[in-house]
Amino acid sequence: METMIDILSNSALNHFITSHSWVWPTLEMFHFLGLCLLLGSLLIVDLSVIGFAPNISLRLVDKFIIATLIGFAFNAATGLLFVVGDPGRYFINIAFRIKILLITVAGLNALYFTFRVRPRIQAGASNFNELSLDARLSTALSLCLWTSIIVLGRFIPYVEDL
Amino acid sequence: MDILFALEDSSIGVMISSSIWGYPIALSLHALGMGVLVGISVMLALRILGFADAIPRSAVMPYWRLAQAGFALNLISGTALFMGSAASLGLNWALYAKFICLIVSLFLTYRMVKVGYRTQGDVNRKDRHLAVAAICSWVATIIFGRLIGYIF
Numbered sequence: 001m002e003t004m005i006d007i008l009s010n011s012a013l014n015h016f017i018t019s020h021s022w023v024w025p026t027l028e029m030f031h032f033l034g035l036c037l038l039l040g041s042l043l044i045v046d047l048s049v050i051g052f053a054p055n056i057s058l059r060l061v062d063k064f065i066i067a068t069l070i071g072f073a074f075n076a077a078t079g080l081l082f083v084v085g086d087p088g089r090y091f092i093n094i095a096f097r098i099k100i101l102l103i104t105v106a107g108l109n110a111l112y113f114t115f116r117v118r119p120r121i122q123a124g125a126s127n128f129n130e131l132s133l134d135a136r137l138s139t140a141l142s143l144c145l146w147t148s149i150i151v152l153g154r155f156i157p158y159v160e161d162l
Numbered sequence: 163m164d165i166l167f168a169l170e171d172s173s174i175g176v177m178i179s180s181s182i183w184g185y186p187i188a189l190s191l192h193a194l195g196m197g198v199l200v201g202i203s204v205m206l207a208l209r210i211l212g213f214a215d216a217i218p219r220s221a222v223m224p225y226w227r228l229a230q231a232g233f234a235l236n237l238i239s240g241t242a243l244f245m246g247s248a249a250s251l252g253l254n255w256a257l258y259a260k261f262i263c264l265i266v267s268l269f270l271t272y273r274m275v276k277v278g279y280r281t282q283g284d285v286n287r288k289d290r291h292l293a294v295a296a297i298c299s300w301v302a303t304i305i306f307g308r309l310i311g312y313i314f
Binding site: 025028029032033035036037038039040041043044047052053055056057060061063064067147150151153154155158 | 182183185186189190193194196197198200201202203204205208213214216217218220221222224225228300301304305307308309311312
């Protein structure tokens with residue numbers, strides 16, 4: 001890990017991020033915009049599956065996942081630049097480590113939803129009650145994971161001594 | 163200025179500024195509220211603009227209720243955060259710019275949601291402009307929100 005921190009700390013990208021005062025706040029703005037796209041679209045998809053807006057067809061609501069993916073791409077790119085810009089701070093941070101772990105779990109859950117739950121929805125399940133227990137759990141887990149990921153992201157600067 | 167100092171010295175102000183977890187907890191709730199309010203508002207605006215057009219507009223508009231809950235969360239957490247650093251935040255121009263953008267964003271989104279409930283067929287050009295203005299206004303709100311931490 002020390003080697004990785006050294007490599008990133010001495011990279012040209014790190015120098016660019018740290019030597020221009022406008023870069024970090026700009027990255028933060030894009031990170032927050034990505035967060036809004038991701039969470040807003042995910043809430044519409046997951047809560048529709050749960051039954052919040054019963055007039056939305058479950059077969060159509062996954063169109064909003066495009067916005068989720070765009071939001072995630074924004075956040076992955078800006079998040080990567082945060083790490084390159086200050087690797088010594090992030091790699092050892094407990095909140096950051098748990099956040100990355102939960103993002104990985106959320107990614108696996110998204111794959112499960114795509115390949116196991118979505119085909120059942122496309123095959124005819126039109127509301128929450130017609131979905132199996134694992135489908136309901138996958139949807140609820142998605143909301144819990146992304147809520148936790150946002151909270152952990154905000155905690156990163158405040159747990160540096162832990 | 164006395165009012166700002168009084169807010170900082172209040173029990174909520176002291177809890178936010180002096181306790182270990184007060185500030186990060188309020189900040190986390192503010193981020194979640196922002197994600198819910200802005201995220202859903204932008205999704206509704208995108209739907210007005212024709213995104214996911216297979217879904218009836220009026221079917222997604224009930225999510226505005228959830229966005230309002232996000233706003234309530236932000237109002238409470240934002241007030242607590244302000245009380246924690248009232249003396250410095252009270253002089254921060256980015257905060258006031260954010261407030262103006264927030265009020266404009268809420269007004270535009272409220273009008274846009276009414277359009278979403280009312281219109282069955284294609285939305286007209288004016289309604290599309292309303293949705294674009296709402297998205298731009300929300301983006302400006304976030305930009306000024308982030309700038310608050312960089313203005314001293």
